Amino acid sequence: MKQETTSLIDGFRVLDLTDETGHLCGKILGDLGADVLKIEPPGGDIARNNGPFYHDIPHPEKSLYWFFTNLNKRGITLNLETSAGRGLFKRLVKAADFVIESFEPGYLNSLDLGYDELAKTNPGIIMTSITPFGQKGPYAQYKTTDLVGVAMGGMARLYGYMDSPPLRFFAPQFYFNGSLQGVLGSMVALYHKEFTDEGQHVDVSCQHAVVLTLMMGIEIWDLLKVNYRGIGPYGMSVRPTPPGPLLMRWVWPCKNGFVYLMVGGGAAQGVRISTENLVAWANSEGYALLLKDHDWLEDNSATVTQEEISLMENEFAGFLLTKSKEELFEYAVKNEIMLVPVTDAKDLVASPQLEARKFWVTVDHPELGEKISYPGYPIRWTDLPAYRPQRRSPLIGEHNAEVYEKELGMTKEELVLLKTRGVI
């Protein structure tokens, strides 16, 4: 019989035991419509101490990091280190589709809550484990932070000045990469379960996820035995010697900031057309005159010298300095020039594009007396209501009564006992 649905995966239940390593996984499953229950130890998840904070007030109910990565979830507290806690957890597992967790490998097994044990309770359960390096192997017990993770995954080496260490984004990415791969693995497992009723264990490595983001960095080593590295505002074209690697400027200063722009010609048709259009514009204002009759189709990136490239780049650099990033972008969009402004958080929030697509969504935080604007879901769909977060992130133990009393049929008196015993 065909059913009606109001979201892509409503009716599916997720038990979320993760810490910072896996928080985003449950958040995104919630974006897709799953019913996500965040299970925190009594007193609350340690990531509630992660900054930044609402109005810079360091308080476990005011972490903006927590707000974002635990959006869409209901929250209960439960101490898995007590036998009563484990019993309650297994009762929840009976009615769940997913358990997602990010404990140190082996921890859940030591509590008798590993995949094999949970599968005895519910053979259809999908357990997704998100850890820095995966469940087994020589690094499985290694400690990480975002910086250590992006270094070990090969991303940091792609960024840097010529005279600086490898660098990272000033915004944590390592655990987000693993968490989103966790969503993907979970969804593949769910598809399998839909046809077979069979669950399984999904073992995700964040390091491994970062390796997937290196683009052709892997292939450049595999085929040419060159390690790509960050090299200031330039991109490096790997060429045999002679003539050797070619540096091409990608980040350019303009009047009020920076823009991202590639210039060149030859076989890369998009870049060639873009460059021709930019030269025409610069020429019309008396700039880049040396390039007036340059034949960009004849450009050959295999033979051009660094000196020739630098000469051309000087021609563009002078012109770009006369324009603001807003002027440059506005013209670029209308005239097929591949250029974007280097955008900050303020610019993003003001982006007419994101506004027009109603990307930002408002989340009500009644206890703060405020509605806060969040990034929405990066995909629109037909045939279903538009994306809207199900609820703000949970307060500590906010849904204990709802879950333990209404779903598990416990009494208020029993809950009091569990609280005094440190179970919830």
Added chain:
Amino acid sequence: MAKQVFEGLKVADFAWVGVGPQVGRELAEHGATVVRVESHRVPDSLRTFGPFKDGESGIDRGAFGAAYNTNKYSIAMDLTKPKGLELAKKLVAWADLVTESFTPGTMAKFGLDYESCKKIKPDIVYFSTCQMGQTGPLKQFGAYGMFGTTYAGYAHLLGLPDREPLPIFNNYSDFIAPWYLTSTVIAALIRRRKTGKGIYLDQSQVEAGVTFLGPTILDYNVNRRIALRMGNRDPYMAPHGIYPCLGEDRWVAITIADEAQWEAFCRVIGDPDWSKDPKFSTFLKRKQTEDELDSHIEEWTKHHPPEEIMTMMQDAGIPCGMVKTAEDLFNDPQLKHREHFRFLEHAVIGKHAYNAPAYRLSKTPNHIHKAGPCLGEDIEYVFKEILGLSDDDISDLFVAGVITTEADLPGAE
């Protein structure tokens, strides 16, 4: 081999370049039948990018172009010709999923947009993915992922605060986007099974990138703080950096999250006198003296290889890791343990490496058997077995230029 998850699922893969093809790849590696529709007249730009076999360019010589197309079949067909369009529509009728990643409006020009495909197959699942999405004032903005990632706010956050921002060689949002998209496509296929309904999905790759800056965006919306690149510094940890090691261009990341780790760190480096200086005695003090702290640490790290530092620190419970180059990743014991790099024999490139996904499924593992195809490699199989044509029909298609060949490549004589 056990039955694969997506066995029986059929995909008409019109997607090209970096993001779109990754979705079909993921499904194909779990058993789906995926037919990539390409053309020599407008070749996928990924096929024009290196690295190439022996450094010599060629449409089938690039490992990057092969990377996102394992297990797929490739046909080369001109969709602007009526017969090409007719065959494409047959492929849509065959398919469960249609994918595309052109500039908005391109599929409509062919007559293959969602509405047209829905008429052919009412329950079709169909996605479009591009930088900015199908709507909005910037929808026509087409460029590579570096541009989208920059627009999404990443370049501004990369580098040192008093120097220029740095470019993003690896088109970072080009990986966030397909992971979201594949997950959403699978959700849509599950919903279709339950409800009998198809769906149209419209992805903005820029938006996908922005979601990974969620806390930074909230910090602006709530506190009006505009985050700026800060090198490797962290607001909540010190020391926190990447330090030079013994050897050429060798580096190690060391991060100290609490007092216990600080004490363990001092022990590992031999409790030097400077570490007992009261100005480094608490986190708040270390935060104020970070430059000095870093120079002391460098003095120690530069006498040791990164592997050794990593092992010493990890043995003491300190989050520490060497900066891996691509070469290091091929030798990485953890990636080896997880069989991350898998090697296939490509008809032109020879044996080369393919990434595995970062998730391991215990019962239905991902499996690759066919290297990223040469352009048009599977014309015979697809036109005969899937579209039911004869050898004569196929010859006619070649003659009419509906099936394209190397002679149709731009610049070919």
